[in-house]
Amino acid sequence: MNGPRRASPQRLSGSLSTPQVTVTFRGDGNLYTPGERLLARYRVEGVDETLVTAVERSVAWYSEGKGEEDLGVVFFDRVVAGRQVSEEQAGWQPLTGTISMKLPLCPLSYEGLIVKIRWCVRLRLFFVGGRDFVSEHIFFLGDIPVARPPEPVAS
């Protein structure tokens, strides 16, 4: 699970090419401690830049397992092509960039039996015509061991 994740080629539509998204986390792995600064570099290849109308970058946790999915977004940024407003966004290249933010203290990544909590960096590209493409890259917050079913209660 460590190191950059690369999306496999996938055709979005007849007119669009195949995005390949690479996210590189700081350091040697994708394991972070609570409160640590997340630094992730991303690069999108194989896409015609002029067809991208907007890019959303987010850092989020979500639940998996038996229950309905819950989602918590701790960082969100959306840049619309041709509408860069801040100085930082002035020289913005839609298909490369860096996400940097201080991670919260919780919730920690958790691998339970019916509840799992995962952290990820998501990159969502919006194309001309309204279709979108999302690439998700998992990292771990904290070092909680995997849960195992306990011994049954002795009667």
Next chain:
Amino acid sequence: MRLPSFFSKKRGERRTGLPAWGSLGEALYYAVLLAAGLVIGGLMLTGVAVPEWRINNRFVEVSGRLVGKGVARHTTVDLFGVRRKAWRPAVLVEYPVNGELVRSWNTAGLAETASRREVAVGLVTEQELGQTVPCWYDPDQVTTVVLKRGYSWWFWLLTLLLPGALVAFGGSGLLHAAGGWGRSEERRAAEVWGVLQRLARPLAEAEGYPTIPACDNLVNSPGTVLRFRLPTESPEAWTVLGSGLFAGLWNAVVVVLAIGAGFDVAGGQIDWWLLGLLAPFSLVGLLAIWLFFRRVLLVTAIGPSHLEISDHPLRPGGCYDVLLSQAGSVAFRRLELVLELEEQATYRQGTDVRTERQVVWREVVRCWNRVEPLPGTPFEAEVQVRVPPRAMHSFHSTHNAVSWRLVLRGQPERWPALLRVFPVVIFPASEAAAAGAATAVQQKRHEVAS
């Protein structure tokens, strides 16, 4: 031609689709509910509210004269297919309209409908022919006349309840769909709808620790020996409350049925359907009362359990003193205090909302065999609870939860098993401990890299 995908498709880590189509489907669903609510509400208004409003505001008041009387019969069919007759007093009123006399029959309101003909005849007998009465006629249709005015508010409330609920549900859903129109789930969560969802969460969060439930109600009761006394979440208490509510409601229904049957018998009529239902209903009612008192006896006989703790909230790696106090005169073959971690997941299955619980970690803190309390003195024991250094913190989101609790289980000599739950909240490791953990993480990174 490529058809649009209505919903986003999960393919490994990525999804493609047209988010607007998903929003459109959701919006259509709520729009149909809203439209249904508006249509039903409109029909209710035109059928009940507008006629009453016209009577009270548009009908012309005149002085009329009773020139005839009788009773009107109505036949209805109930749920069991039984035809029932009802009788209403009716009077023939003569009143002036633009200089001409008009005659029209008027039946009384629903409140004066009688199931027995003699009652309706008795009511109409009180009216004297030739007497002058105030009446109101419809200027658009002069043969429509009423002898009473006013509003039946309770009827309005009942008839507007269903469309009101549909309009509220459909309208709020439509607003929600409009708010998320063409927006990604991350954007919705980060913007105003995410804030609204956080506000609507059933449990408050601890300051600075998102998704960890606040433990204010766990630290507001001081202990007699240790710092805090933990509140209990006894399943037995809920069982007693539930059985008490059921017994009360069921027997209330039985009493109402019995009163109705009693009046029928006194009036010389015997409704065999009602009497046939009453016998098994009474039996179930008596059984419910017996079960309720049995549960009350079980809860009160064993006696209350108290747990005090030296500090709260707990932290991974921490060690805490716990004082257990079990009152009552019941002897236990076995009594044990356990620290448990329970996962809770809420999901939809069809139209049902289900919650599944699973204990994923359990450690016996202490176990006592052959507990014989002395008369008038509760059984007391002080133990130490150690939280594992890499324990998961308490977590609570809209549909998922990870909860810690101290559980007291007992096997009394002659009574059913005892189970009392004392929830606790575990925060993540402190900043200092997190710094130590960071070193361990760095080491792990190097291990992975090498």
